[in-house]
Amino acid sequence: MTPAARGRYAIGLDTPKVPGSVSSEPFLVLTTCGSSSQAQELADALVASRLAACVNTVDNVSSTYRWAGKVERGKEFLLLIKTTEERLDAIEERIKSLSGYDLPEVVAVRIQAGSSDYLDWLGTAVRD
Numbered sequence: 001m002t003p004a005a006r007g008r009y010a011i012g013l014d015t016p017k018v019p020g021s022v023s024s025e026p027f028l029v030l031t032t033c034g035s036s037s038q039a040q041e042l043a044d045a046l047v048a049s050r051l052a053a054c055v056n057t058v059d060n061v062s063s064t065y066r067w068a069g070k071v072e073r074g075k076e077f078l079l080l081i082k083t084t085e086e087r088l089d090a091i092e093e094r095i096k097s098l099s100g101y102d103l104p105e106v107v108a109v110r111i112q113a114g115s116s117d118y119l120d121w122l123g124t125a126v127r128d
Contacts, residue, residue, distance in 0.1 A: 026111040026119050029081035029091055032063065034100050039077035042098050051087045051094060053125035056080040082122050085110075 033039040043055035058078040092106045
């Protein structure tokens with residue numbers, strides 16, 4: 001990435017991280033739900049409590065996975081949750097409390113680059 005593009009798109013990439021500290025760096029959290037109503041309930045709860053700035057729901061995701069020693073297939077609803085690092089623990093707790101799954105998926109991916117205006121909005125939207 002060129003220095004010009006880096007300044008335009010990247011937030012906090014060069015910021016040194018203090019060991020043990022939690023930052024407000026942007027993250028994308030992925031989880032799945034077994035029904036549209038569960039997905040909507042979780043999305044509403046996360047945004048209303050300012051744990052997420054935005055949650056996109058992708059309908060009709062086809063999942064193949066190993067569970068209880070067997071390969072399973074099912075239709076799910078994928079949630080794309082935009083948040084910050086400081087909200088990750090609370091999001092995981094909320095997903096676990098509202099999920100209908102025995103072992104809900106919680107995968108967090110650091111957002112390395114994106115529109116600076118959008119990422120600034122994201123950080124503001126999850127502040128108390």
